[in-house]
Amino acid sequence: MKVRTEDSYTACGLCVDTCPEVFQMGDEIAEVIIDNVPPELEETTQQAADECPVEAIVIE
Numbered sequence: 001m002k003v004r005t006e007d008s009y010t011a012c013g014l015c016v017d018t019c020p021e022v023f024q025m026g027d028e029i030a031e032v033i034i035d036n037v038p039p040e041l042e043e044t045t046q047q048a049a050d051e052c053p054v055e056a057i058v059i060e
Helices: 014-018 039-051
Strands: 003-005 023-025 030-032 057-059
Touching: 003 030, 014 023, 014 039, 039 057
Parallel strands: none
Antiparallel strands: 003 057, 023 030
């Protein structure tokens, strides 16, 4: 599983709270810190994408 963000990505921090192993708060915005998600983190990464209020997290 790969994860990336769209331009509409914001700094709400919900993804960081849901899956801190994949997402981290940067200076002004949340960032993806791991592009290739290991199997044990796929469920919480998908949850973060599903709960993103601006639907900016893309799972590939």
